[in-house]
Amino acid sequence: MIGSLYVHVPLCLRMCDYCDFYSLPSSHPLRAEIVPLLLSELRLRQESLERREAIEAKASIAWDTVYVGGGTPSVLSPEEIYELARGIGPLAPDGEWTVEANPEDLSPDWIDALASGGVNRLSLGIQSLTDRLLKAVGRRGSRETALRGLDLARARWKGRLSLDLIAGLPGQTEEDLARDIAEALSFGPDHVSLYALTVEKGTPLAGRFRTDEESSARLWLAGRDALEEAGLRQYEVSNFARPGSESRHNLVYWRMGSWLAVGPSASGTEVSQDHARRYRNACDLERWAIDPVGSAETEDVSRLELVEETMMMGFRLRDGISRNRFRARFGTDILNLIGPAASRWADRGLLVADEGAVALTADGLALLNLFLADCMECLWENEHR
Ligand code: SF4
Known part of the structure; x- marks a missing residue:
């Protein structure tokens, strides 16, 4: 029984200078077809699982966890995100359904569309509330737009709230990070992800900035202490939560569970006892759109590989x-x-x-x-x- 689903929305309004996720400009010609394409891949994958049900796994009738990430799901319109949510559902009564968004994209209609579609957890990619630092890595939003989004979320969003922050941005001081964390916490998130900046090879930032591992680690540790002092327990390398608010979906990954994944570049894993089968969708929107399942690469994960992965993921948890x-x-x-x-x-x-x-x-x-x-x-x- 596979109860978890990851959906990759491969669109960004503008690429950030440090990121190498598979994503395309939201002006792409296939833009209007993304949601129907994602839902059609989901149906194909569910049917294929149901055909193999007797020997392998069964797609869930109601999802335990759903995570819609990207890319930037918030470039979808309220109508599109609602259509996506309705096509994915239903969620089990105690299930968790997260959608990622950039704070500058939030609108009352978009938040309402999430809630009526059954989504109960919003994850906002804040990264920093300091203009100088946002600019340094080419983020699209600003302090002002982020605060506006956070205000709106606080006033209108009734579900759970997670905020993403980054430590180690170019020129970031300990005071910058402490201020970002304190301000972010004032919006009452039950979960915060604090990532150490990773500058991926070949990205624009890699050409002009090199992370100083030591000072970045020092900064991150100061951030960790500030979050823990505020009552958010570090339960994973980069993740902090109030008790009971840990990300259930991400726990499936860290505990090497099974999940379905749809969207270009998305990767799903079906674990059967001590081995697994994994697929990775094409990192190519056109190829994926023509044949999402056929263009995916698949691999069998041996017992030894699964043991290694179980350790690499599991020891990330406190x-x-x-x-x-x-x-x-x-x-x-x-x-x-x-x-x-x-x-x-x-x-x-x-x-x-x-x-x-x-x-x-x-x-x-x-x-x-x-x-x-x-x-x-x-x-x-x-x-x-
Ligand atoms: S918005 Fe997110 S996915 Fe898009 S480029 Fe920036 S970090 Fe990468």
């Missing part, structure tokens, strides 16, 4: 990896595979392993990549023993 869940999937205790690495990190006070889970501490999480390299070495030694 709660770490559930030992029972791991045992149920892979038929062995996780410590049988990474025992030496876990002991070394526990001895340094960076990891806790108890009956229920194996998890990095807050300090351990800041060294996640080093820990994962240690785990991978253990796995490799296990395989070649």
Whole structure:
């Protein structure tokens, strides 16, 4: 049973200077057909799953989680976002349905369309509330338009609210970030994502700015502390939430669950016990539009690959990896595979392993990549023993 769905809306009004997501200008000739195309791929994928239902998985009748991202879903009109929502639904009674938006795009009609379409979580890409920093990375909006969007969301949006912020923007100081965080929190979000700026190769920003890893990490840690002091717990490397407001959809990824995905460049995964099948849609709007399923690449994920991915995703969480869940999937205790690495990190006070889970501490999480390299070495030694 697959209860989660990701929808990629591949349109942006203007590309930000650091981003390499697959997205096209919203003036693209296929622009008006995006919503019907997304819904038609969804039907195809659901039918294909239902045909294989007896041996594999079944598409959900009501979704547990839906995430509409991009790109910029808020470049769709209120009518289009409503049509998309109606075509996707229904959501299970306790389900979570997120739509991403840029604050400068919000209008009363757009917010109303989300609510009447069944969406219950809005994720706003604020990134910063400082004009100088927004300009430095080519963001389309400004402090003024972001504040207007936030005011509107506070007045009209009744669902859950998540805000995205970035640490490590060119020229950003600790005071800048502290001010951005304090101001963002004054709008009462139950969830904040604080990302360290990643400048992707080949993007305009990569040609003129190089991240200083050390000062960026210092800045991010100061941001983490400010969010935690405000009562938002870090539950994943870059994500903070009030208790009970963690992103259920993203937890499906971090716990290596199954999800369907539609839209160009979107990738879905069907996990069956200890292996998985994955597809990635063409990063090409025209090819995808002609044959969304046929133009996708598919791969089988072996048991060992799934173990590796389970660790790479699961150790991002403060709660770490559930030992029972791991045992149920892979038929062995996780410590049988990474025992030496876990002991070394526990001895340094960076990891806790108890009956229920194996998890990095807050300090351990800041060294996640080093820990994962240690785990991978253990796995490799296990395989070649
Ligand atoms: S709006 Fe989002 S998806 Fe579009 S270019 Fe900017 S960061 Fe990338």
